[in-house]
Amino acid sequence: MITRIEAYNYRCFENLAIDLSRFHVLAGANGSGKSTLLDIPVLLGELLTARQIVDAFLDPSPTTGRPPRALSLMELTHRGRGGAFGFAIEARLPDEVADLIAESTRDPRFPAPTHLRYELHLAPVDSGLGLEIVGEYLVLFHEDTPVRPIPGQQAFGDPDEVRDTGRGKSRRVQPVWLEHWRPVIARTRGPVVRFTPEAGRQGQQLKLRSQHSNLALDTVPFDDTQFPAALWFRSMLWDGTALYAPEWSALRQAAPPAGREPKLDTQGRNIPWLALQLKREDPALYDAWVDLVQLALPQVEAVEVTEREEDRHAYFRVTYSGGYKVTSSGLSDGTLRVLALTLVPYLPRTPALLVTEEPENGIYPQAIEVVMQSLRTVRGSQVLVATQSPLVLAQVSLADVLATRMDPATGAVTVVRGDQHPRMADWHADLDELDLGTLFATGVFE
Secondary structure (H helix, E strand, O other), X not given: OEEEEEEEEEOOEEEEEEEOOOEEEEEOOOOOOHHHHHHHHHHHHHHHHOOOOOHHHHOOOOOOOOOOOOOOHHHHEHHHOXXXXXXXXXXEOXXXXXXXXXXXXXXXXXXXOOEEEEEEEEEEEOOOOEEEEEEEEEEEEOOOXXXXXXXXXXXXXXXXXXXXXXXXXXXXXXXXXXXXXXXXXXXXXXXXXXXXXXXXXXXXXXXXXXXXXXXXXXXXXXXXXXXHHHHHHHHHHHHOEEXXXXXXXXXXXXXXXXXXXOOOOOOOOOXXXXXXXXXXXXXXXXXXXXXXXXXXXXXXXXXXXXXOOOOOOEEEEEXXXXXXXXXXXXXXXXXXXXXXXXXXXXXXXXXOEEEEEOOOOOOOHHHHHHHHHHHHOOOOOEEEEEEOOHHHHOOOOHHHEEEEEEOOOOOXXXXXXXXXXXXXXXXXXXXXXXXXXXXXXXXXXX
C-alpha cells in the first residue's frame, strides 16, 4: 500500500508531501490538482515501459488512452519555470515480503524494514527538448525511523560522492541515510546503477549499466530471493495500479472474449465477462452483487449476462419492474456506471491501487451512497477517489478526505487531510450535526 506521495516542481505542485491510508476521497475545485496527484503512481508505472522518458509525458497514455500529459516539457514544471522536477513514493511492504527480508537479515544495525521509499529526479537536456534521470533511489526503512528530504532537494545525495582530503587523495563520503536506511537502488547522472541485495548481509553490491532513458527500477535483477521488495514495487506500479475510468460508449457494446482469467480493464470494456465469471465461480456472491445493484436502482428486478453463441461476445441484460428487459446497448449512462463501479468489490482479483474520478457523474443521488460503500470495501486494494460532489463527501469520514486547494498568489497546490485541516478546528463540536458534504458546499475546505 502506498503510504506517502511527494512531488517537487511538478505542474501545480511546488512542494507536495501527503501521507495516505487505504481509502481517500480527494475533494477540491476544478484545477486544484486532484487529477495530477492521482496520476503520479500511474505515470511512474508508464515510465517503466516507456521507450524514452519523454514518451510518458508527450504521448497519449498507453494504459488509459488519455491525451498526452503535456504538449511541451516546459509545461511539466511548476508555473513553467523549468529546471528539474521529481517524485517520491513510500509504500508499506506486504507481510510476506517483509518477513522474507527479516528472516534473511543478519545485520543488527538495521531493524527489519517495514516500508520502502522510491525517488526519481528528472532534469531537462538538449536545450529543454529531452529529459534525463539525475537521481533514482530505492531504500528500505522501518516505520519508526523515517527520513524526510529537504523540500525540493534529493533526500539521499550521491552514493558515490568523494571528497578531496587535501593530501592528493580522496575518500568516499558515507551519506547519513546509510545509518538508518537499507539502500537497494542508487543512481545519479550516468548509466551506472548500484544495486544492493535486500536479503542477507548488506555490503554485496552489483554495479550495472542502464540506459539514460530507462528507469533503474525496470532493470532490477529478477531474483526474488535477493530483491523481493524492489520486484514487488515494480510489479505494483506496472501491473497493479489502475486508473479506472469506464468508457460508457464501449460498455454499450458487446464485450469480446476476455481470456480464461480476465482482470479489470481500466476502461471497463470487459465488465460483462467479469460479471459472468463471478456468476460461474460464485453464484451466491453474484446474487449479493445483484442485491446491491437493486439497492442502488430499486426498479431493477434482475441482472443477467448473455454470451452470444455466434461470436462469443458478452453483454448485460437488465430486467426492470414489469418484466421489461434492456440490453447493454440500451442502458443509461447512470445504470452502466452503477454496474461498473459496484461490481469491483466482488471481483476475486483487484488492482493493488485503484484510482477513479468523479464516480457520481450521471448517478441518481440516492445511489451514490451505494457506490461509495462499494468503493470503500474493495478487498485487498487501496482506493483513491476524486470528486467535486458534496453528495460523495457526505458518505465519508473526515479522516478519509484529502482537501486540495490552489494558492491564487503562487499557483501552488496544497493537499491537507481532512482531520488535519486548520479550518476544521472550529467545526469539531458540530460535526455530528453537519455532514462533510454540507461543509464542502459552504467552502470550508477551500
